[in-house]
Amino acid sequence: MSGMFDGIQRRVVSLWFPRLASDRVLRQCPIEGPFALTLKQQNSNRIYCLNAAAEKQGLHQGMPYADARAFFPSLQSREAEIEKDQQFLRILCRWALRYCPWVGLEGKDGLVLDITGSAHLFGGEAPMLADMRTRLMRAGLSVQIGCANTRGAAWALAHHGEGIASSRDTLPALRALPVAALRIEDSMSITLQRLGLRSIGDLVGAARAPLTRRFGPGLLLRLDQALGAQPEEISPQTTPPHYAVRMTLPEPIGLLSDVMAGAERLLAQLCTKLKTHEVGARKLCLSLRRVDQGHQQVELRLVRPLRDPQRILPLFERGLAEIDAGFGIDQLRLEATLIDPLPVQQISHASDGGKGKLDDLISRIGTRIGLENIQRFLPADSHIPERSFIIAPAAYSEPASGWNLSNTRPILLFPSEPISGAGARPPAQFRWRRMALTTGRVTGPERIAPEWWLEDDNWRSGLRDYWRVETREGRRLWLFHTPQNPGWFVQGEFA
The missing domain is CATH 3.30.70.270 (Reverse transcriptase/Diguanylate cyclase domain)
Known part of the structure; x- marks a missing residue:
């Protein structure tokens, strides 16, 4: 022009x-x-x-x-x-x-x-x-x-x-x-x-x-x-916006306390920038340059978007403790490589900080074994016991309030195991896992029908009548009976 x-x-x-x-x-x-x-x-x-x-x-x-x-x-x-x-x-x-x-x-x-x-x-x-x-x-x-x-x-x-x-x-x-x-x-x-x-x-x-x-x-x-x-x-x-800050030191440092102090100053600058744009860091990378031009990095992945320096700094300590400072570190660079929106929220004196503490705990454990390996159970929309839950990484999911069920479910659920017994009521005596058990108190039945729109070989026998059985030996088991193909099975155990 x-x-x-x-x-x-x-x-x-x-x-x-x-x-x-x-x-x-x-x-x-x-x-x-x-x-x-x-x-x-x-x-x-x-x-x-x-x-x-x-x-x-x-x-x-x-x-x-x-x-x-x-x-x-x-x-x-x-x-x-x-x-x-x-x-x-x-x-x-x-x-x-x-x-x-x-x-x-x-x-x-x-x-x-x-x-x-x-x-x-x-x-x-x-x-x-x-x-x-x-x-x-x-x-x-x-x-x-x-x-x-x-x-x-x-x-x-x-x-x-x-x-x-x-x-x-x-x-x-x-x-x-x-x-x-x-x-x-x-x-x-x-x-x-x-x-x-x-x-x-x-x-x-x-x-x-x-x-x-x-x-x-x-x-x-x-x-x-x-x-x-x-x-x-x-x-x-x-x-x-480029979410990165850098510090060049006049003299090399090597002590963990000095490196943590430098990381604290960088975190304060970075979190101020994150707050200005109303975002939070999900992944942080701290790069350390040694005087021999060698580079080492400490990566930190967070469960939730975060921009609080006081909560982030302790999570770096384990990774920095494993750094080889060599003849000294003369430059530190901190970058938020993954960010998510984090708008400003109104808080009150009655707000509960328990969720934040849980997120910090998951982040600490995740730095050792990986965030993907920390999982939680979430409810699923199915009345079939095996399908009533899904397993999701805790870092990428929100906890649910609970299962909306009219009847209680056992805390331990496993593949069905057959036991001897006849009739529509739980047997008075039976053997399970090489143990001789005597039925004391029973509650039930709860009839569960298979989901006809899904293929499942375990439910081809048809209806199931579930019973809660308390044995005289102290076991509290979840038994079911299959009327169409008579048989008794154990599928779970209550606490």
Whole structure:
């Protein structure tokens, strides 16, 4: 967009990362030779992104993976992770704030920067772009950069030419670029080339009325936006809050008490930020950098969203006690890697803190054995004893008030075990688990019918009549009788 903004010519920089996905993976795990990421598209596994070595072998994006392996059998590959790629792009977006206060995302593999009034801080536009390129290449990222008065022109230069367009006239820098540089659809670009309009210069010299009738107003709108004849809205994308704090120490520390004191200061800062945005942390990661450049991490997962430093700090103690400080720790970094909404709630002097203490206890135990291994029973909508409950992780479920049953159930339930007996009432004497028992007091029966809409081999015998039997030997058992296929069974025991 050409024009003046407070007397200053607007200047826009476009950064395009043509191998963003593969560069991200190769930064973490370097691989020599051709490498490609694959993604299932159009009912087939296709190449999603590849490195320069793979491109030199004739492979290209969108190529079927089977054809690529047939063409180059030693090709190394992994599955693409688009979500992680977008997270990495957002990290680059924060990094680019070093050059200007306005940075936004440009599609799935690019950034756009409004450097108006900030280029002189780096000695001009050319030194600024050179610094960008050097730092990105040093980080292992391939990048193409374009700079112009408009967003469209900067995008065109980054994707099809690279370079810096003059602030006085944008057209000379765009004239030789292909029409695809105008951010139009591939089908429209192919049709224009068939008509002999292969470059932006050809399009500028063509009659506008026939082009509008043939392609609609969108083509000329993109052309005018690139040349600055039509304004194009440029607004920064809202950057999500980054919940991380860091502390660099003037002298290395190694004692557990000192590390806990540092963690306490970081927690206070982080929880203040969490409270401002009305969220709570579910997962925290404390990174410790040693003077020998070694890194260690302590991860803490919480049962419920939390932002109270006094409750979180003791949960870190066990993990920090196992840290090897080496020759000393000189930097601490605390990040909330998983957050959940936690709006401000009205509390009173009569509020019960018992639930919070239980959550803290589950978090403490979970740091040792894993939160998934701490489970609770929850009621299920079924009158069948075996199906009247479900088992769920305590960290990801809320306790229920209780089972809505008219009759009591045994505290211990197990698969039915047959015993000898005849008739519709519990036998006076029977043997169970090698014990001779004598019936004392009985209560019942409670008839339970099978759920006909569910398949269950254990209930194919039909109805069951349940009895509560108290034996003279002190056992309190839950027996049932099957009238349709006569037999007696024990299925549970009361406390």
